[in-house]
Amino acid sequence: xxxxxxxxxxxxxxxxxxxxxxxxxxxxxxxxxxxxxxxxxxxxxxxxxxxxxxxxxxxxxxxxxxxxxxxxxxxxxxxxxxxxxxxxxxxxxxxxxxxxxxxxxxxxxxxxxxxxxxxxxxxxxxxxxxxxxxxxxxxxxxxxxxxxxxxxxxxxxxxxxxxxxxxxxxxxxxxxxxxxxxxxxxxxxxxxxxxxxxxxxxxxxxxxxxxxxxxxxxxxxxxxxxxxxxxxxxxxxxxxxxxxxxxxxxxxxxxxxxxxxxxxxxxxxxxxxxxxxxxxxxxxxxxxxxxxxxxxxxxxxxxxxxxxxxxxxxxxxxxxxxxxxxxxxxxxxxxxxxxxxxxxxxxxxxxxxxxxxxxxxxxxxxxxxxxxxxxxxxxxxxxxxxxxxxxxxxxxxxxxxxxxxxxxxxxxxxxxxxxxxxxxxxxxxxx
Amino acid sequence: xxxxxxxxxxxxxxxxxxxxxxxxxxxxxxxxxxxxxxxxxxxxxxxxxxxxxxxxxxxxxxxxxxxxxxxxxxxxxxxxxxxxxxxxxxxxxxxxxxxxxxxxxxxxxxxxxxxxxxxxxxxxxxxxxxxxxxxxxxxxxxxxxxxxxxxxxxxxxxxxxxxxxxxxxxxxxxxxxxxxxxxxxxxxxxxxxxxxxxxxxxxxxxxxxxxxxxxxxxxxxxxxxxxxxxxxxxxxxxxxxxxxxxxxxxxxxxxxxxxxxxxxxxxxxxxxxxxxxxxxxxxxxxxxxxxxxxxxxxxxxxxxxxxxxxxxxxxxxxxxxxxxxxxxxxxxxxxxxxxxxxxxxxxxxxxxxxxxxxxxxxxxxxxxxxxxxxxxxxxxxxxxxxxxxxxxxxxxxxxxxxxxxxxxxxxxxxxxxxxxxxxxxxxxxxxxxxxxxxxxxxxxxxxxxxxxxxxxxxxxxxxxxx
Numbered sequence: 001x002x003x004x005x006x007x008x009x010x011x012x013x014x015x016x017x018x019x020x021x022x023x024x025x026x027x028x029x030x031x032x033x034x035x036x037x038x039x040x041x042x043x044x045x046x047x048x049x050x051x052x053x054x055x056x057x058x059x060x061x062x063x064x065x066x067x068x069x070x071x072x073x074x075x076x077x078x079x080x081x082x083x084x085x086x087x088x089x090x091x092x093x094x095x096x097x098x099x100x101x102x103x104x105x106x107x108x109x110x111x112x113x114x115x116x117x118x119x120x121x122x123x124x125x126x127x128x129x130x131x132x133x134x135x136x137x138x139x140x141x142x143x144x145x146x147x148x149x150x151x152x153x154x155x156x157x158x159x160x161x162x163x164x165x166x167x168x169x170x171x172x173x174x175x176x177x178x179x180x181x182x183x184x185x186x187x188x189x190x191x192x193x194x195x196x197x198x199x200x201x202x203x204x205x206x207x208x209x210x211x212x213x214x215x216x217x218x219x220x221x222x223x224x225x226x227x228x229x230x231x232x233x234x235x236x237x238x239x240x241x242x243x244x245x246x247x248x249x250x251x252x253x254x255x256x257x258x259x260x261x262x263x264x265x266x267x268x269x270x271x272x273x274x275x276x277x278x279x280x281x282x283x284x285x286x287x288x289x290x291x292x293x294x295x296x297x298x299x300x301x302x303x304x305x306x307x308x309x310x311x312x313x314x315x316x317x318x319x320x321x322x323x324x325x326x327x328x329x330x331x332x333x334x335x336x337x338x339x340x341x342x343x344x345x346x347x348x349x350x351x352x353x354x355x356x357x358x359x360x361x362x363x364x365x366x367x368x369x370x371x372x373x374x375x376x377x378x379x380x381x382x383x384x385x386x387x388x389x390x391x392x393x394x395x396x397x398x399x400x401x402x403x404x405x406x407x408x409x410x411x412x413x414x415x416x417x418x419x420x421x422x423x424x425x426x427x428x429x430x431x
Numbered sequence: 432x433x434x435x436x437x438x439x440x441x442x443x444x445x446x447x448x449x450x451x452x453x454x455x456x457x458x459x460x461x462x463x464x465x466x467x468x469x470x471x472x473x474x475x476x477x478x479x480x481x482x483x484x485x486x487x488x489x490x491x492x493x494x495x496x497x498x499x500x501x502x503x504x505x506x507x508x509x510x511x512x513x514x515x516x517x518x519x520x521x522x523x524x525x526x527x528x529x530x531x532x533x534x535x536x537x538x539x540x541x542x543x544x545x546x547x548x549x550x551x552x553x554x555x556x557x558x559x560x561x562x563x564x565x566x567x568x569x570x571x572x573x574x575x576x577x578x579x580x581x582x583x584x585x586x587x588x589x590x591x592x593x594x595x596x597x598x599x600x601x602x603x604x605x606x607x608x609x610x611x612x613x614x615x616x617x618x619x620x621x622x623x624x625x626x627x628x629x630x631x632x633x634x635x636x637x638x639x640x641x642x643x644x645x646x647x648x649x650x651x652x653x654x655x656x657x658x659x660x661x662x663x664x665x666x667x668x669x670x671x672x673x674x675x676x677x678x679x680x681x682x683x684x685x686x687x688x689x690x691x692x693x694x695x696x697x698x699x700x701x702x703x704x705x706x707x708x709x710x711x712x713x714x715x716x717x718x719x720x721x722x723x724x725x726x727x728x729x730x731x732x733x734x735x736x737x738x739x740x741x742x743x744x745x746x747x748x749x750x751x752x753x754x755x756x757x758x759x760x761x762x763x764x765x766x767x768x769x770x771x772x773x774x775x776x777x778x779x780x781x782x783x784x785x786x787x788x789x790x791x792x793x794x795x796x797x798x799x800x801x802x803x804x805x806x807x808x809x810x811x812x813x814x815x816x817x818x819x820x821x822x823x824x825x826x827x828x829x830x831x832x833x834x835x836x837x838x839x840x841x842x843x844x845x846x847x848x849x850x851x852x853x854x855x856x857x858x859x860x861x862x863x864x865x866x867x868x869x870x871x872x873x874x875x876x877x878x879x880x881x882x883x884x885x886x887x888x889x890x891x892x893x894x895x896x897x
Contacts, residue, residue: 237803
């Protein structure tokens with residue numbers, strides 16, 4: 001390293017220390033934990049944590065929670081219905097009669113047996129939209145009337161988690177939310193956007209290549225950090241931009257630094273995309289980060305054709321990753337302080353199409369796992385009768401998704417939801 | 432009362448090349464270094480004269496006269512009623528709608544990049560102030576027609592523009608003017624007229640709203656299917672001999688009476704000042720003075736802008752490079768800086784979708800809120816991404832800026848560096864950052880290094896300013 005690099009490096013380090021960046025992740029805990037080679041110690045949670053798994057593309061709810069007791073299901077899906085003999089049936093509860101899960105979802109039946117799985121049937125909203133983007137935005141915003149607004153209007157508004165951060169996490173850093181992939185609307189509030197934890201690797205100092213993520217590049221980071229506090233006379237607006245730039249850089253850096261320290265260890269996670277995401281999230285949770293809400297993503301649910309094989313592979317990935325994740329949470333004593341929710345922007349239509357798949361539908365089930373959820377079936381199983389199927393073949397909703405959000409916020413995170421979720425949507429008593 | 436506060440002009444002796452660059456950034460979408468030089472040599476008064484004629488000072492060619500191909504408009508579908516389409520039909524229609532919107536955006540952006548920068552800049556101003564959205568209006572023909580109306584009236588008569596835009600089909604649909612019933616007059620439209628277009632909040636009484644609402648009852652749009660919608664459009668009652676119905680004449684007289692109110696004009700002056708000069712609180716004496724000049728001239732917008740562009744205040748240090756670039760400004764300036772002459776579709780799409788300013792799709796009736804609202808963690812990261820796209824665009828040019836700068840730096844590194852910093856960053860960099868750039872300049876060994884260097888510059892907070 002030549003001298004000019006050292007100068008800028010020491011400068012960067014000074015800036016780093018000055019702001020006390022690691023304060024939010026308890027350093028002693030982290031070091032102690034790293035030193036231990038034996039059995040995983042129990043961890044005391046500072047707060048409840050929510051992990052959202054977004055099923056991108058529109059998950060087929062009917063082949064996930066299978067209504068094997070309903071002949072309409074088999075009539076509508078001659079080729080792609082899950083055979084009754086293959087369904088992993090829920091047992092022991094009357095409400096679960098005639099229902100089961102996809103054969104790849106063994107862990108879900110175990111969770112159900114243990115009373116740690118809530119299956120919420122027919123979740124959606126009125127006047128459903130079938131655009132991936134718009135319906136996704138409606139779910140993420142959680143605003144009353146979102147379905148009536150234009151996509152731009154929704155995208156320019158706030159998200160339900162962002163509003164929670166604004167109201168209940170004021171004064172904390174952007175690390176209260178952490179996500180994989182693009183910056184989610186769900187985490188956007190007045191003061192928060194969440195922090196990206198997509199698996200990132202630092203490059204050595206030098207000229208980066210064009211394909212790299214700039215924010216990762218040490219030289220770039222130094223530039224941004226050098227900008228902080230260097231602006232006495234440059235005007236209010238430029239100071240503002242510099243602050244946003246530095247804050248964005250800081251939270252990304254902070255997370256990356258944290259990840260660099262912990263990512264070598266922990267858990268027996270499958271080497272799938274979701275497995276890696278949940279593996280990383282488990283590390284962050286166990287090491288006591290301030291993050292309240294994580295968002296993981298798994299794509300590929302837009303199964304217009306050849307659904308059977310694709311859908312099976314996806315749910316196997318979720319099943320195995322979740323088994324590793326919840327196992328890890330249990331072994332550290334955190335399983336009541338971490339809840340997982342899965343959702344998708346819409347379900348699919350009752351009838352299969354001509355290419356061994358299904359087209360965009362409406363309502364579908366939502367799962368909530370762990371976190372002290374009262375394991376049960378919520379809402380009636382889909383009847384699949386004419387009045388429950390809307391004009392294009394999607395399933396009509398019975399439970400508004402905002403009621404699920406409200407239940408999580410009020411009963412699990414134990415916060416009031418005024419200004420976050422409209423009064424119109426009552427909580428569900430899931431916890 | 433306002434006579435005291437005339438506006439000081441910038442003395443001729445104070446005019447610099449930096450001022451010329453500033454003028455082109457604000458009154459247009461910036462200029463090439465040739466244009467900046469030319470503008471500087473022309474002097475302020477001559478340059479402003481060109482600008483108010485819609486011309487870019489120093490531009491080689493005359494303003495673009497491109498029209499949108501009518502065939503293109505004929506193919507634009509209306510969004511089908513959601514209830515009656517199959518899944519695939521819906522998907523295709525939605526995609527088509529988005530594609531047409533993007534085509535409209537591309538065409539306008541290209542116009543902005545062509546030599547008519549100052550004209551398109553004021554069209555952008557009107558699009559933000561007298562706004563309508565494509566999503567609501569749902570007709571590309573109407574939207575193009577409105578856009579063209581802004582172009583025709585650009586620097587002309589404010590009162591005439593307000594009258595025309597209100598009866599133009601895009602606004603009629605956007606503000607539900609034609610859904611107005613006698614039993615339930617549409618007060619929303621009247622409110623927008625007074626609050627957004629003419630007087631501003633708190634400067635009118637509700638009786639006036641009711642009066643205007645009653646006047647527009649019964650206006651209807653007629654569409655015939657055999658022709659292009661924008662050609663066939665007419666308003667009920669407009670076929671009267673003079674071409675103006677009694678109803679429209681009454682509305683016109685009402686608007687005259689709104690313009691007769693002493694406060695009228697101040698809102699426009701404030702909006703112009705905010706758009707062209709500064710978002711900081713504008714001096715109220717100055718507003719009153721300019722509003723008076725505007726009224727005296729018969730509502731000529733060029734009169735206000737001339738006063739503004741010639742003023743010393745416009746070139747104050749609290750103004751130069753103290754505005755946060757709008758996404759559109761960012762995109763256009765970046766194209767000019769890297770030496771691109773056609774709008775890159777990927778860069779345009781990225782700007783429209785991720786930076787918070789989708790042309791023809793304002794978030795609401797008040798247009799975009801601009802200023803600091805452009806910047807947050809997400810949009811700033813998106814701006815970094817856009818910079819990467821722009822550097823790739825630069826690499827595809829036959830005569831890219833990176834090549835010129837590399838040649839300069841080979842000859843004289845320090846001088847090359849200074850010119851490059853000046854080319855991309857209008858404001859001065861903090862010392863510590865300049866040192867880092869100087870250190871980095873020493874490592875430049877190839878044109879590709881210059882590209883990366885430029886990428887760094889474009890991702891600085893200072894680059895967000897214009």
